[in-house]
Amino acid sequence: DGGITQSPKYLFRKEGQNVTLSCEQNLNHDAMYWYRQDPGQGLRLIYYSQIVNDFQKGDIAEGYSVSREKKESFPLTVTSAQKNPTAFYLCASSITSQGRQPQHFGDGTRLSIL
Amino acid sequence: DQQVKQNSPSLSVQEGRISILNCDYTNSMFDYFLWYKKYPAEGPTFLISISSIKDKNEDGRFTVFLNKSAKHLSLHIVPSQPGDSAVYFCAAVAYSGAGSYQLTFGKGTKLSVIP
Numbered sequence: 001d002g003g004i005t006q007s008p009k010y011l012f013r014k015e016g017q018n019v020t021l022s023c024e025q026n027l028n029h030d031a032m033y034w035y036r037q038d039p040g041q042g043l044r045l046i047y048y049s050q051i052v053n054d055f056q057k058g059d060i061a062e063g064y065s066v067s068r069e070k071k072e073s074f075p076l077t078v079t080s081a082q083k084n085p086t087a088f089y090l091c092a093s094s095i096t097s098q099g100r101q102p103q104h105f106g107d108g109t110r111l112s113i114l
Numbered sequence: 115d116q117q118v119k120q121n122s123p124s125l126s127v128q129e130g131r132i133s134i135l136n137c138d139y140t141n142s143m144f145d146y147f148l149w150y151k152k153y154p155a156e157g158p159t160f161l162i163s164i165s166s167i168k169d170k171n172e173d174g175r176f177t178v179f180l181n182k183s184a185k186h187l188s189l190h191i192v193p194s195q196p197g198d199s200a201v202y203f204c205a206a207v208a209y210s211g212a213g214s215y216q217l218t219f220g221k222g223t224k225l226s227v228i229p
Contacts, residue, residue, distance in 0.1 A: 004157070031214075042118070042203060042219035043158075050214055058216075090157050097214040100146035100165070100207050105157030 003027065006091050006106035012114050013078070013085060021076045021109045023091030029104070031097035032074035036060060037088040037108075046089075049074055050097045078111060086113050117141045118206050120220035129229050133191040137204030137220055140185065144206035144218075149178060149189045152201045152222070161202075162189070194227045201225070 004025045013019045025032065031050050035043040045058030049068040063082025068074050074093075078085045088110050092103040119138045127133045135149075145166040150158035164171040164178045164187065171178050177190045191198055201222040210216040 006157075009155075035219075040123070040221060042221045043217075044219075045216065048214070048216075050212075056212070056214070092157070100163070100215060102148060102160035102163065103217060105150075105159070107155070107157045110155075 004091055004093055004104060004106035006089075006109050008109060009107070011109055011111045013111060014114050016080045018077055018079050019085075019111065021078070021089055021091075021111070023074045023076065023106060024072055025074075025091075025093045025104075025106075026072060027093055027104065028071070029093035029095050030071070031094045032068065033092040033094075033103060034058075034064070034066065034074070034076045035090045035092065037090060043090060046076065048097065085111055087111060116220075117144075118204055118218050118220040120202075120204055120223045122223050123221070124224040124226070126226045126228060127194045129196060129227055130193045133189075133194045133198065133225055133227065135189040135191075135202050135204075135223050135225065137187045137189075138185060139187075139206050141206070141208060141218075142185070143208040145209075146207040146215075147178070147180060147187050148205045148207070148217070149176075150203040150205060150219075151198075152203060158203055191225075194225075196227050196229050199225055199227045 033048045034046040047066045049055040091106045148163040149161040152158040204220040
């Protein structure tokens with residue numbers, strides 16, 4: 001089945017630690033995205049990538065980093081500089097970012113601080 | 115400043131009746147709109163979309179209406195079913211430069227369909 005796989009589903013982080021959230025897609029999509037959702041809030045864009053080896057900051061990129069070394073993979077690192085990392089993180093992909101195409105989402109990773 | 119607003123955090127509807135979810139936007143550069151449905155602990159799934167050159171798009175029980183002059187869109191679900199109970203997000207697309215388009219989401223409306 002084609003889709004987007006995010007792992008782990010739940011993640012706990014100690015203060016001062018960096019953690020990496022995995023996102024893999026087998027849809028052959030060029031564009032990938034990371035969003036953050038807080039309770040009662042819409043989705044806010046952290047980073048996006050239009051193509052391999054390229055990525056752009058979204059609205060709330062501070063304290064996060066990404067890489068796009070392979071088309072299928074777009075991992076997100078939540079660094080210790082992110083002061084309020086507790087949230088639900090969603091990865092998405094679309095065929096390209098050059099058009100009005102629906103984004104397909106993974107099932108998310110819930111990150112909590114210990 | 116919220117560019118996409120869903121002013122009703124929740125909505126309850128009887129099974130078989132019509133559900134109407136509303137969305138307002140402020141950015142006149144938005145030219146494509148989507149509705150997503152989200153169950154707890156899952157990612158959103160795409161439901162239906164509409165281009166700004168249309169005022170209506172229909173897909174089975176789901177119809178989206180767009181009123182550009184009022185900067186308002188709505189999602190109608192007829193008839194509503196218990197399985198429709200979920201959070202519905204309105205999203206709008208605008209060109210963001212460098213050949214890419216960005217999606218802006220509303221905060222969502224939680225729909226409960228009562229059997």
